[in-house]
Amino acid sequence: MWTVLLVEDEVFVRESVRRIVDWQSLGFNVIGEAGNGEEALGFIEQHLPDLIICDILMPKMNGVELLQRVRELEIGSRFIMLSCLSDFDYVRKALEYGASNYILKLSMNVQSLMDALVKVEVELSKQQASGLLIPPLRIDTPQQTDTGHREVDKLISYMKENFRSMISLRMLAEHVSMDEKYISTLFKKKTGTNVIQFLHQLRIDEARRLLEQSNMTISEIGTQVGYENDNYFIKIFKRFTALTPNSYRSRTRLRGELPSVKE
Numbered sequence: 001m002w003t004v005l006l007v008e009d010e011v012f013v014r015e016s017v018r019r020i021v022d023w024q025s026l027g028f029n030v031i032g033e034a035g036n037g038e039e040a041l042g043f044i045e046q047h048l049p050d051l052i053i054c055d056i057l058m059p060k061m062n063g064v065e066l067l068q069r070v071r072e073l074e075i076g077s078r079f080i081m082l083s084c085l086s087d088f089d090y091v092r093k094a095l096e097y098g099a100s101n102y103i104l105k106l107s108m109n110v111q112s113l114m115d116a117l118v119k120v121e122v123e124l125s126k127q128q129a130s131g132l133l134i135p136p137l138r139i140d141t142p143q144q145t146d147t148g149h150r151e152v153d154k155l156i157s158y159m160k161e162n163f164r165s166m167i168s169l170r171m172l173a174e175h176v177s178m179d180e181k182y183i184s185t186l187f188k189k190k191t192g193t194n195v196i197q198f199l200h201q202l203r204i205d206e207a208r209r210l211l212e213q214s215n216m217t218i219s220e221i222g223t224q225v226g227y228e229n230d231n232y233f234i235k236i237f238k239r240f241t242a243l244t245p246n247s248y249r250s251r252t253r254l255r256g257e258l259p260s261v262k263e
Contacts (some may be wrong), residue, residue: 001029002050007040037061147190151176163202204240
């Protein structure tokens, strides 16, 4: 199932979008909703949804700004934009940033939404088949907190000590008293990867260690490394290793490196 986040400040529009489509029959699962761009960005950082259906005109952070921030974080989620007739300039900018499609709210119906979802499902399936949904199998995370920049080193130390807890880009920016966008750009420049991918790599590295060296259940390991939802943990683990946690453990056990798990 491809995961979906609905982002719309008008509650009745969100409810309508959620209600009029048989999501599962199309291969999608709505995992969250947000009422503005800032709220959505925090959710995206934590859950990496495959698809974001997003209003363009919203308070705090509009849909185009949200799409831009997501691309700056190198998160490859697909976007379907919801627009009014007066939003054409915004629509053009959204398409420039890689939005898959847009739907006019006044003409939105079951068929138009289903057509857009089918298009995105094809795109996602092609990406998955070509391996583009899977980031590099291993990011070289610095073992020492020494990038030559005090704030970046401070962030690395903080993440290494706290990756088991919920961490967002906003929390990290506040930790070093810097702007989110600036610290994101700076971190990428100094480490070669973005903040969110770095955090996920720390978690997946620890998960791999626990899979190799313990008999903890998959659920226990996911919780231990900072993932509250089992399905989300499995999804992220597979993106970084191309294997599910169970498959990874099975391969390790076949090499004789891990005792059998007692059921």
